[in-house]
Amino acid sequence: MENSGKRSERLEVLIVILISLVSLTTALAAWRTASLGSDAGSLNYQGSLDTVKRQAASNENWRQVYQEAAYARDYLMALDDLKVREASSNPAELEYALEFRTYLLPGLESMAKPLGTDPTYLNSSGGLDIQKRFNELQQQSTGLSDLDPQVSFNRANLLYAEQRWLLVGTILMTASLFWLGLSQLSHLRSRTLILILGIIVYAAGLTWSVGVEVIFAFIKAGA
Numbered sequence: 001m002e003n004s005g006k007r008s009e010r011l012e013v014l015i016v017i018l019i020s021l022v023s024l025t026t027a028l029a030a031w032r033t034a035s036l037g038s039d040a041g042s043l044n045y046q047g048s049l050d051t052v053k054r055q056a057a058s059n060e061n062w063r064q065v066y067q068e069a070a071y072a073r074d075y076l077m078a079l080d081d082l083k084v085r086e087a088s089s090n091p092a093e094l095e096y097a098l099e100f101r102t103y104l105l106p107g108l109e110s111m112a113k114p115l116g117t118d119p120t121y122l123n124s125s126g127g128l129d130i131q132k133r134f135n136e137l138q139q140q141s142t143g144l145s146d147l148d149p150q151v152s153f154n155r156a157n158l159l160y161a162e163q164r165w166l167l168v169g170t171i172l173m174t175a176s177l178f179w180l181g182l183s184q185l186s187h188l189r190s191r192t193l194i195l196i197l198g199i200i201v202y203a204a205g206l207t208w209s210v211g212v213e214v215i216f217a218f219i220k221a222g223a
Helices: 002-086 091-112 130-140 149-185 188-222
Strands: none
Touching (some): 002 091, 002 130, 002 149
């Protein structure tokens, strides 16, 4: 009876130690799981913010392109009309053309740059290549090339995947607490079996969680 009592006391101490250890590990696993979800949410927000910034910059660049195209159209139309007047034999037309070229054309030309003055912006049909001008403005936009929303979204998806897999290990470790707690309430003979079961479940959860962390560490390094 004395040996049985001592054995029971040793098991009680062991169970208390194991419950404390498992509780701490489970809390850390739960914190890690929640942290991954928080980081993934931040990355999703950053991706959405970058998307808005890119779209806003694109909208502004298109607005500028169409404004430049309007100035270029006015300039080219005025230049064609001027050439017709300069080819006229009518003195009034020639005088108007001279004054227009001297006083008005330089202002129109300045506003039409570069679409209306650079021949490289003319396409094969003689129209203005506004897509080329838009692409140039996109490249010139400060910091726009550094914004890649898809990178943030991909990283967020990876963290969400890691969170889901880690949750399995957390659940297993939480389940082991149930068996360890149950072993405290059991008789000596069944207590040992229940305790072993709790330890096995905990070891499985811990091994699973560590394995998930290692695997995703390699995945992140190669991403």
